[in-house]
Amino acid sequence: MQDMGEALTVAMTLVLSGDDDLIEIVALSLRVSLTATTAACVIGLPIGALVATNRFPGRGAVLVVMNALMGLPPVVVGLIVYLHLSRAGPLGFLGLLYTPTAMIIAQTILIAPIVAALSRQVIEDMHAEYADHFRSLCLSARQTVQALLWDARYALLTVALAGFGRAVAEVGAVMIVGGNIDHMTRVMTTAIALETSKGDLPLALGLGIVLMILALGVNALVHSLRLTAVRQAHA
Amino acid sequence: MREAIIHGPEALTAGAIPASNLLPLRVRGLCLTLGGRRILNGLDLDLGPTGCTVLLGPNGAGKTQFLRLLHGLLEPDAGEIDWNGTAPEQVTSRQALVFQKPVLLRRSVAANVDFVLRSRNLPRARRSALLDHVGLGDKARQPARLLSGGEAQRLALARALATEPEVLFLDEPTASLDPASVNRIEEIVLKAVRNGTRVILVTHDIGQARRLADEIVFLHGGRVAEQATADRFFAGPRTPAARAHVSGGLVL
Numbered sequence: 001m002q003d004m005g006e007a008l009t010v011a012m013t014l015v016l017s018g019d020d021d022l023i024e025i026v027a028l029s030l031r032v033s034l035t036a037t038t039a040a041c042v043i044g045l046p047i048g049a050l051v052a053t054n055r056f057p058g059r060g061a062v063l064v065v066m067n068a069l070m071g072l073p074p075v076v077v078g079l080i081v082y083l084h085l086s087r088a089g090p091l092g093f094l095g096l097l098y099t100p101t102a103m104i105i106a107q108t109i110l111i112a113p114i115v116a117a118l119s120r121q122v123i124e125d126m127h128a129e130y131a132d133h134f135r136s137l138c139l140s141a142r143q144t145v146q147a148l149l150w151d152a153r154y155a156l157l158t159v160a161l162a163g164f165g166r167a168v169a170e171v172g173a174v175m176i177v178g179g180n181i182d183h184m185t186r187v188m189t190t191a192i193a194l195e196t197s198k199g200d201l202p203l204a205l206g207l208g209i210v211l212m213i214l215a216l217g218v219n220a221l222v223h224s225l226r227l228t229a230v231r232q233a234h235a
Numbered sequence: 236m237r238e239a240i241i242h243g244p245e246a247l248t249a250g251a252i253p254a255s256n257l258l259p260l261r262v263r264g265l266c267l268t269l270g271g272r273r274i275l276n277g278l279d280l281d282l283g284p285t286g287c288t289v290l291l292g293p294n295g296a297g298k299t300q301f302l303r304l305l306h307g308l309l310e311p312d313a314g315e316i317d318w319n320g321t322a323p324e325q326v327t328s329r330q331a332l333v334f335q336k337p338v339l340l341r342r343s344v345a346a347n348v349d350f351v352l353r354s355r356n357l358p359r360a361r362r363s364a365l366l367d368h369v370g371l372g373d374k375a376r377q378p379a380r381l382l383s384g385g386e387a388q389r390l391a392l393a394r395a396l397a398t399e400p401e402v403l404f405l406d407e408p409t410a411s412l413d414p415a416s417v418n419r420i421e422e423i424v425l426k427a428v429r430n431g432t433r434v435i436l437v438t439h440d441i442g443q444a445r446r447l448a449d450e451i452v453f454l455h456g457g458r459v460a461e462q463a464t465a466d467r468f469f470a471g472p473r474t475p476a477a478r479a480h481v482s483g484g485l486v487l
Contacts, residue, residue, distance in 0.1 A: 133338040135308055137354050137398070138328040147350065151341045 010202035015209055022203070026210050029187040032100050033168040036107035040167075041160050043108070044115030049145040051116075052124035066120065069113030074106075078176030081106045085177065098179040103187070106173035111163035118159040123148050154229035158222050165218050169211070257318045257329055257401045258284035258433055260305070265314035266457075267300055274300050276457030278314070286449035287424070287434040289465070291441075293480060296454040298437040299335070302404045305435070306332045331400035335407040337391035344382065344390055345375040351397045361397065369393040369423055385416025392423050396432075403427055405436040409443065421447060441481055445469055453477040 014022050051062060083089050085097040085105075096102045126148055134144050149156065171189035178185035180194055188207045195204035265278040274297040282288055290298045303309045305316060307327040318326050340347050348362045366372045369389040374382065379390060388408055395403060405424065409417040417440075424447060428434050438444055444451060448465040455476040461468065472478045 130338060130340070132303075132308055132332075132334065136306060136327065136330075136332045137351060139354055143354060147340070 004201075007201035007205050011205035011209055014202060014206040019206070022206055022210070024183065025186055025188055025191050025207060028100065028185075029168060029189075032103045032174070032187060033107060033164055036104045036111060036167050037160055037164040039104065039108040040112040040115045040163050041156075044112045044163075045119050045149060045156065046145065047112075047116040048119030049123050049149055052120045053127050053141065053144055053148065063120075066113060066117040070117050072110055072113065074110055074170040074172035075176065077110045078106050078173035081109065081173065081177045097177060098181060098185055100178070100185060102177040103174040103185060106177045107167040107170065110170060110173055111167050114166060115159055115163045118162060119152075119156055122152050122155045122159065126152050154225050157225055161218050161222050165215065168214060257321055257326065258282060259319055261315075261317040262305075263315045263317075265301075265304065265316065266312045267297070267304060267309065268312055269300065273457055275304075275311070275314075278454075278458050280452065280459050280462065282433075282435070282450075285431070285433060287428045287436060287447050288450045288452055289444040289448035290435065290437045290452050290454060291439075291444060291477070291480060292454035292460075293476075294439075297457055298454055299406050301454065302332065302406055302435065302437060305402075306330055306404055308332070328398075329400065330402040330404065331395035331398050332404040333388070333391045333395050333406065333408050335410055337387045339379040339382070339387055339390065342379060343375065344371055344377050344379050347379045347390055348393055348397055351394045355398055357397065357399075365393045365397050368396070368426075370419060383416075385412045385419065388412065388416070388420060389423065392420065396423075396427065400432060402433045402435065405434065407437050407439065409438070409440065417443065453480070 051059065051066070081102060082097065084091045085094065085102050086092055087097075096105070127144075130148065130151075134147070139147070169189065171193055174180075174185070174187055175190050175193070178187070178190065180186050180190040186194075188211050192204045192207045192211070195201070195207070260280070260282040262278060262280040265275050265280075266273070267275040278297075278301065290301065292298050300309060304311055307323065307330075316323075321329075340350060342350070344366065345362055348365055349359055351357075352359055352361060363372060363375070366375055369392055371382075371386060371389055371393065374386065379387070382390060392408070403424075408424075409420050412420070421443065424434060424436070428447075428449075434447075436447060445465065448468075451461070451463055451465050451468040452459055453461040453468070453472070453474065453476070455474070460474045461472060461477045463473075468477070469481070472481055
């Protein structure tokens with residue numbers, strides 16, 4: 001096994017030279033996690049908005065469930081999706097197991113509750129401020145939700161980025177439903193786990209560096225969005 | 236119903252709105268309790284079809300909550316609010332309420348007005364006339380939340396007028412504003428009254444009440460303690476509470 005310094009040097013060379021394998025893995029990771037984030041937003045934002053703007057029996061229980069689902073263990077989500085997509089499962093006929101689509105489904109299930117719960121809080125706070133004005137205008141429920149989603153856009157982008165951060169960094173679910181197949185379902189986290197277990201530290205470290213850069217980039221983007229919101233008095 | 240869709244700035248100031256058919260208003264036995272405290276206690280009131288009525292009264296008299304009840308934002312515990320026989324579900328959309336602290340959307344000044352116009356299926360072309368009318372024509376592209384207090388309240392007024400309300404409620408619209416801003420807002424209110432919009436305004440500013448009111452309603456103890464034309468009221472309030480209020484005394 002190479003020592004840490006040598007591994008880091010080789011890792012940096014891989015990153016800077018644009019190694020084909022590395023680029024393929026990073027590209028698939030981004031495709032899977034960005035698609036899952038988009039799908040989670042399509043599902044989670046309206047749910048968050050509807051729960052935020054409506055009072056109904058059992059709402060407290062719904063909030064508890066929504067918050068609890070934020071902590072879903074990725075391996076459990078992976079197992080459930082696996083059971084559904086496996087040949088003997090109810091959705092086995094779709095033939096999705098060990099495909100990027102299965103990974104997208106698993107990550108969507110994992111982060112949709114995060115998007116729903118966090119957006120519910122953001123939108124509920126804003127609705128408390130706008131509610132009288134909207135009632136005065138006699139807005140429909142649909143107009144209310146649309147207006148709140150638009151006005152909370154900066155905060156909701158932060159929510160979406162939090163979901164993306166969770167998706168791109170998780171390993172358990174995509175390992176189970178994707179199978180970590182080379183050139184097909186291998187993403188950064190599963191590759192790091194595999195290469196580390198094989199003792200091939202340079203590629204693992206190279207992927208780790210990219211993952212860290214992505215995490216830093218996401219945080220920088222969130223920070224910049226917050227600054228933009230404050231500048232425009234939208235916060 | 237009115238058929239007014241106003242397209243030019245002149246239409247906002249030239250008597251384009253015919254007299255309301257939401258009025259006269261008849262309120263009987265209105266009671267409201269909030270947080271265990273009785274706010275309104277069997278309030279009776281009749282309002283005619285035109286002019287500006289100013290609600291006066293000490294803090295806690297229930298003026299703001301009374302406006303919210305009239306606008307349909309609150310449900311009374313008991314009593315009746317009769318807007319000339321209009322079905323309750325049709326009342327709120329024919330009125331507008333400007334809050335003491337204007338609620339501005341996190342958008343530009345123009346987008347704030349556009350939002351209201353779009354919600355009522357009114358032409359967006361009215362926006363510039365409305366903004367010019369309240370003196371914000373040159374600030375259309377600014378973020379609304381960066382406006383000063385007076386500008387924000389004028390934008391709230393523009394949004395309220397955009398809905399072509401038959402009744403315009405104003406809840407202390409000039410509280411904490413400088414004299415110039417107060418003057419500009421009062422001009423807009425007076426134009427709205429001349430236009431035929433029925434204005435019901437809450438204020439603690441006795442001078443403002445003298446300048447704007449055709450009629451004074453003095454609330455005290457959860458009821459109407461006194462109702463009179465502005466001239467008659469300011470010539471000599473008949474109840475001790477109103478006299479103390481107008482003279483700046485402590486009303487208990």
